[in-house]
Amino acid sequence: MAQDGEPQPTDRDALISRFSRPEQTFPTLNETEIARLRQFGEIRSYKSGDLLFETGKRGPGMFVVLSGHVSITQRDGLGHVTPVIDQGPGQFLAELGQLSGRPALVDGHADGDVETLLIPPDRLRALLVAEAELGERIMRALILRRVSLIQGGIGGPVLIGPPHSAGVVRLQGFLTRNGQPHHLLDPEGEHDAAEIIARYSPKPEDWPLVVTAGGTVLRNPSETELGRAIGMIGGPRNDRIYDVAIVGCGPAGLATAVYAASEGLSVAVLDIRAFGGQAGASARIENYLGFPTGISGQALAGRAFTQAQKFGADVMIPMTVKSLDCSLRGGTFSLALDGGDLLRSRSVVVASGARYRRPEIENLDKFEGRGVWYWASPVEARLCAGEEVALVGAGNSAGQAAVFLSGHARKVLMVIRGGGLGASMSRYLIERIEATPNIELLFNTEVVALEGDEASLLRRIRWRSRLSPEEDSADIRNLFLFVGADPATNWLDGCGVTLDRGGFVVTGAQSEQNQGRLVAPLETSVPGVYAVGDVRSGSVKRVGGAIGEGAQVVASLHGYLGDAAKPAL
Known part of the structure; x- marks a missing residue:
């Protein structure tokens, strides 16, 4: 208990203490700062008990409390309500989702009569750009609030299922990589999951059950189904024509989005899985x-993703682009999306990167998502804590993954087809691997087969030396494959974009169709269509190179769009 003369802790103090850097997460604006914000919003008043925003429904923007108090609570689809914080005069109510009007992750109730200044998403973005110092404080708070929600398991869908099941790992990875709060209930020991399980009687292939904030229950949904259910994507407006459509949300696509949107172009970014791509x-x-x-x-991709939203880019994830139609008149392109939607744009940037390569390993398809992984995130690291794991690959991505996994696994068996690492891996990573005692290197070796149990979970791998016919094996439940990738360019079939023998997009003077005309270095054989990053033929397969190309292509976009707007002579 506090001694006499010491300030007594309030309920709000106790709630704030749960958050990291509370003074930055929940700052209080003074009258001068609020006055600067008034030009961006409008006054809204609420009676006691009124909802300002509701979990799972699109938020109207950022509220600045002028008088009264607002109680913030978290409500999940199982009916649990948890206090988050109480906000009073000078406080603002929002988190990252309100940059683009995404569904709210919490409820906000007026606690008594409340007067607010409501700043809608488009005006909030304008505020962040126009008011640099104040905008920085607000942006930092929005980011920290989202991080706190993620770390505390506050908001978002509830996943119910065995932690090691393929569906749980798949959807946890999807939500984690897209910065979406969620939490997992294990049906073996969680009483809260019992009623849902009894009602829906899930089969093994139904895991996980996903309960949205509105109470809807999905059985092992696809990423797209889950994304639509929780409001991550709403689809394009068929009547809108963007200045540029960027296909791919990796480093190259994100860089293009940030620079293009910050320079006033209307931008749509589409990706099938998550922002950041393989990087x-x-x-x-x-x-x-x-x-x-x-x-x-x-972290790097998350910062870029937030920047793109700050400048007004429309990011649609998960969204699959089926095809590109380059034949339309009027200087527009049409992208056919899953679900039958169409997106139209005056220019297109191909930043679709590459798809993970699948080596010739017996039973590989049987264990993908059930012990075979193509990336190593904290979700997968949790599965192999204290165990021996195997990793195939010899590039930088493989090296980074091996070092990361060595901090979780008992032993990392690194299987390398060649006789060394020097030709394909940066020197600093080689030195790091050599200095890590629980990483073992097997050179001139290939994994040849996988074995599992009756539940189709990986239990054993077999490998063979390329210098002798003998096979060896080990009881290993997690295999990580980092053996390169093939370009994701199937969606370009039929639109006239030239590809090289490997399927990568040819740009600039390399294309025979471009010879004889002046073209930008990143322009394809189709005027108005550009390619950046790993998908481009001859590109440097590095994060820095991809980001550089994303920035470089924006100048070409301005030139093309400016010329397209000029009347023909």
């Missing part, structure tokens, strides 16, 4: 300019 799954990137201690791919 987003990197445990630690240590050779990217400006980060001497390294940064995770998730």
